[in-house]
Structure formats: structure tokens, C-alpha cells
Amino acid sequence: MYEDRTQDVIVTEMLKNFGKDVRTDENSLAYNACVKTASELEDAYGDIMDIYDNMLPDTQDLSHLIAYAAERGITYHEETAPIVCGKFKQDIEIGEVFTCNDYTYTVEELISGYDYRLVCETPGTEANANLGELTPQDYVEDYQGGEITEILVPGTDDEDEEMFRERVMQSFKSTAFGGNKADYRLFIDALEGVGGCKPIRRDKESNWIYVWIVSEEKKAASSELVSKVQTVIDPEQNHGEGDGMAPMCHNVLIKSALTQSIEVKAIIEFDTGYSAETSETQIIEAVEKYFSSLRDAWESNELNDTIVRTARTEAAILNVEGVKDISVQLDGKDENVSLTYEYIPMLGGVTIE
Numbered sequence: 001m002y003e004d005r006t007q008d009v010i011v012t013e014m015l016k017n018f019g020k021d022v023r024t025d026e027n028s029l030a031y032n033a034c035v036k037t038a039s040e041l042e043d044a045y046g047d048i049m050d051i052y053d054n055m056l057p058d059t060q061d062l063s064h065l066i067a068y069a070a071e072r073g074i075t076y077h078e079e080t081a082p083i084v085c086g087k088f089k090q091d092i093e094i095g096e097v098f099t100c101n102d103y104t105y106t107v108e109e110l111i112s113g114y115d116y117r118l119v120c121e122t123p124g125t126e127a128n129a130n131l132g133e134l135t136p137q138d139y140v141e142d143y144q145g146g147e148i149t150e151i152l153v154p155g156t157d158d159e160d161e162e163m164f165r166e167r168v169m170q171s172f173k174s175t176a177f178g179g180n181k182a183d184y185r186l187f188i189d190a191l192e193g194v195g196g197c198k199p200i201r202r203d204k205e206s207n208w209i210y211v212w213i214v215s216e217e218k219k220a221a222s223s224e225l226v227s228k229v230q231t232v233i234d235p236e237q238n239h240g241e242g243d244g245m246a247p248m249c250h251n252v253l254i255k256s257a258l259t260q261s262i263e264v265k266a267i268i269e270f271d272t273g274y275s276a277e278t279s280e281t282q283i284i285e286a287v288e289k290y291f292s293s294l295r296d297a298w299e300s301n302e303l304n305d306t307i308v309r310t311a312r313t314e315a316a317i318l319n320v321e322g323v324k325d326i327s328v329q330l331d332g333k334d335e336n337v338s339l340t341y342e343y344i345p346m347l348g349g350v351t352i353e
Contacts, residue, residue, distance in 0.1 A: 196299035261348035274322025
């Protein structure tokens with residue numbers, strides 16, 4: 001990016017800004033001042049290049065890539081040492097050190113009898129084929145001999161940097177999905193056009209998991225939106241095959257939330273100077289705002305009923321300027337309206353008397 005921003009280039013650019021009456025030849029005052037500044041600027045451009053290269057995983061050096069991957073839950077596979085079985089003819093103390101050929105091993109734990117688990121001090125694959133006689137590094141009283149008979153866990157080399165980079169890049173092409181309620185909600189709510197959802201576990205008598213959704217406007221979802229979400233989650237042509245985001249064996253049906261239209265009848269006593277004609281628009285807006293708040297809470301309400309309350313409707317209207325007293329009926333009754341979890345309330349009109 002800034003490969004051409006070398007000291008010589010920067011010095012040349014700086015010296016061009018001096019007038020003709022100023023000496024700019026080598027060892028002149030102007031030249032020496034510019035050289036020192038240009039050297040610092042070249043280093044600064046180099047630092048900027050390092051920062052730029054290490055911003056994204058496709059160009060990061062290994063140390064930055066490891067730190068970046070850790071934030072995504074991806075671990076770099078560092079080299080590991082071989083673990084071997086040492087077969088002795090006597091009891092050996094844990095922590096005792098032995099050599100075999102050119103490699104050193106430490107006794108880690110007893111397996112059984114006189115067989116012990118030893119770990120090589122040399123990490124990597126270099127000692128994976130090393131078998132043979134074990135010689136104690138320090139004096140072992142009445143040592144009767146021992147040997148490495150088996151490689152229990154082969155050592156591994158550091159993961160290839162580019163293979164690790166590929167693993168990190170592949171993580172952007174797939175999304176972990178456990179299939180629990182929170183996973184469904186988090187993923188579906190993030191889809192364009194969706195304003196909320198309710199995943200419902202299947203009944204014992206059913207093979208279907210239902211997910212009810214609403215639009216971004218907190219209204220019934222269109223057939224196009226339902227179809228779009230269905231295809232992303234569990235395509236209709238092969239339910240339960242895991243071709244969408246839903247895990248295999250999850251037969252998912254996406255359904256639009258149902259709506260129930262509720263008519264509001266308001267018997268209002270107005271203050272002097274106010275009437276139904278002057279306040280109707282504000283009253284309708286106040287009631288609609290209350291209904292909208294119920295729709296906003298629909299998702300978090302989960303399987304609980306949504307209650308449209310006469311008292312809350314009256315309180316909304318009472319906040320309108322000019323309303324002195326109020327009595328409300330919902331769908332012609334002096335009682336609350338209860339909607340089951342799949343329904344959202346819609347205002348069916350306001351009649352003012």
C-alpha cells in the first residue's frame with residue numbers, strides 16, 4: 001500500500017518545495033533536516049502498513065490471526081509433544097526423567113503395574129517414531145531397566161498458517177445453530193422484513209415445530225415473507241433434511257401471526273371547547289399507540305395471552321387534551337379482550353359518543 005514511501009522518495013518530494021535560492025544538495029542544512037524527517041516518516045508509513053495488513057484475517061500475520069480467531073471461538077493448533085508408554089521392571093517415581101536415543105522424557109503418571117505414561121520434552125512430530133531403551137537421567141537405585149514400547153499420543157507440529165487462515169475464513173461461511181428457542185429467535189429476527197417471532201416446540205402428537213412471525217411493522221407477515229423465511233429455515237420441498245438453518249429432523253413450519261380486529265366504543269365527556277369533531281384524530285392516534293405497544297411486546301410475551309384492557313384504553317384516551325371523562329367498550333363489551341399467543345391486536349375503528 002505504501003511500499004513506494006521510502007526515505008529517498010520522501011526526501012526528493014520535500015526538497016522540491018524549497019526555493020531556488022536554498023541549497024538542497026547532499027549535506028546541506030535543508031537536505032540533512034529533510035533526511036531525518038523522511039526517515040521517521042518512512043517508519044511511520046511502515047507502521048501504517050502493518051496496521052492495515054493486520055485489520056482483516058486474509059492478510060494478518062500469525063499472532064494477530066490467532067488473536068482474531070480466538071474472538072470467534074477458533075483455536076490455533078500449536079505443536080504438542082508425544083506421549084509414550086514406558087514399560088519398566090520396578091516402581092518409578094512420578095517426575096523421574098529418562099532419555100531414549102536423543103530425546104528426553106518425564107514420567108507423568110502410572111498406567112498399571114510397571115507401565116507408566118511419559119511425555120517427551122521435544123514437541124512436534126520429530127520423536128513420533130522413537131522407541132527403545134530408557135536410561136535414567138539421574139541415579140535410580142537398583143534400576144532394572146525400561147523401554148518405550150508404544151506411542152500413546154503422537155506429537156503434532158504447529159498448524160500450517162495458511163490452513164489455519166482457511167479455517168478462520170470458512171467460519172464466515174457457516175453459522176453455528178443449536179436449534180434451541182433462542183437460536184431460532186436470534187436468527188429469524190435478523191432476517192430482513194421480520195419484526196419478531198415465536199418458536200413453538202412440537203406437541204407429542206405432531207412432527208411440526210411452528211414459528212409464528214410478524215412483519216417489521218409488527219403486523220401480519222405477507223405470504224412472500226413467510227415463504228422467504230420458510231426457505232431459509234427449512235425448505236418446503238425437503239422438510240427436516242437440514243438443508244436450511246434448522247437442524248436435521250426439525251420439521252419447521254413458518255406461519256404469519258394471526259390478527260384480531262377490535263372495535264373501540266368510547267363514551268366521552270369533553271371539556272368546554274372540545275368535541276368529537278375536534279379531538280377524533282388525536283383519540284384514534286392514542287388508541288392506536290396503545291395497540292401498537294401490545295404488538296411490540298408480542299414476541300417477549302411468548303406463550304402468554306395478550307390482554308387488551310379497557311382500563312389501558314381509557315387511560316390512553318384520557319391523556320388526550322380536552323377529554324374530561326371516559327368509558328370504553330371493546331367489541332361491544334365492558335370487559336378486556338384476551339388473545340392467545342398467536343394473535344396480535346389490530347384496531348378495528350374508534351366510535352366516539
